[in-house]
Amino acid sequence: MKPLLFALRHAPTQRLDLSALTPDRLAGRALKEIEAIEIGTTKVVVKVGDVFKLRSGDPRALHFEGGSENFDFVGAKLLPGFSIRVEGDVGFGLARNAKGGEITVAGDAGAHAASGMSGGTVYIEGDAGDFLCGPLAGEIAGMSGGRVVVRGNVGARAGDRLRRGVVIIEGDAGADFGARAIAGTIILNGKAEGRIGYLNKRASLVLAHARDFGPTYVDCGAHNFAFAKLYARALAQDSRRAARTLSQKLQRFAGDTAVYGKGEILTPA
């Protein structure tokens, strides 16, 4: 059965809150009902039917034909067993608090993608904005499970306060990559600007390119890590570049010793 299709009629003129459009929330609803859902965020009322032309299909899989940087909260609170595909860009809070399922974005994603996510897989074929997997202001932890794969570049503070899960970035990262990470694993195949792993507590940051990590990361030598080989095998399907980085002998820098110091930065030796 074909997925339930949302074809974009025209570019939205205001930010849209698409958190209501997830497979579990649309199950059992008629197209007319779905078209009447309000998704606007200003005084001007915008309904699904104003922005999208719908074609009926299996609501367990949603397909957005066309995207926009105004598409906020796509796949928010998504549950296991469902999937969403966006042929275009998305805005703020992609997969916000998602608990499972699979989200694929063919374009770019805005800030706070995968924020608060606790399970599932997110593929971003383009770039991602600032605070990838990071928490919103006032929240203690960022992403707490699942897997995020970004084929392009990411903005500043990627992996901020990451609690658990695996993040793969095939492109470059902005400033403060892996800042305040609590735990989890981030693999960066490109280069990172500025500080790396600032106040990292227990996370593993795997970088394809070695550089100076500052005085609070201490060199622990080059080793063959069985866990890295396990990850290489498990992640090979999602990113062969990440798997290649992990398969090598890795130099371990323990830190950030300015805080807990049980984290690490690993780079090919």
Place this chain on the structure above:
Amino acid sequence: MPQLTRKGVRIDDSFAEAFPMAGSGLVITAPNRKWALTAAQVMTGYATSVIGCDCEAGVDCELSPKETPDGRPGVRVLAFGFSPKAVEKALVNRVGQCLLTCPGTAVFSALEGDLKIKVGDAMRQFGDRWQISKALDGKRYWRVPVMDGEFLVESQVGLVKKCVGGGNLLVMGEDWESTMRATEAAVEAIGEVADAITPFPGGIVRSGSKVGSKYKGMSASTNDAYCPTLRGVTNSALDPDIGCVLEIVIDGVSDAVVADAMRAGIKAIVALGPKDGAKRIGAGNYGGKLGPFHYHLKDLLP
């Protein structure tokens, strides 16, 4: 005993009687095959029978780097015990003393199982707070720092509650050499059956037992009916042409696996024939009242 014949090998119209056991398995990997095999051999040592050991354990199969979770050479071992608790205790001790200590090894769960037992979780404290937890695809692993790098161990391993222990074949031949040839061929064939092990030395046991003894307090003693040197003085089960009896004991993760293993063993013995191998195949039972699993040899013939 009424007998059937296949290619000149006499097969008793008897059955093997087996018992329910709890079973678990580990995949042990190492940087090379030598150390994976060493780890597996030591880990499955002194684990022939639950009568005197904490579990019955053995190597199920070798795994190529393509088949292991971390892409290194590996070995799959299985361990069986009377209860899930007993298996857990045995595995925690064995992983702690034999695998944590063995250079280069990493340990993963081999079975999904009905329930999980904490094996890696018991190892983590050896790390003295330097251990690192890693969660991947719903599983947790511990990285415990050791002197050759890190010991990677999965936090929990699967356990199957309804396993079968004690499937068996009695291989009878004219002398030790020919009987051993047939038994070795059977053990090799059983080795090809997945999810089954033969826990005795080289898969073979020569001291088959009967229930009870003339001595007080001994629950089992030598099976005199199958001892060739007592053929004249006891109520022997042996024919005049039988000079040696060897037994293969099989533990498997399911009823079907044990039946498949026995079938493979019988096929190999029959294929060798009575001239170079065994003249007769039997099976051990206790009258059918003790164990719920009965494997009739006539149903397993090639």
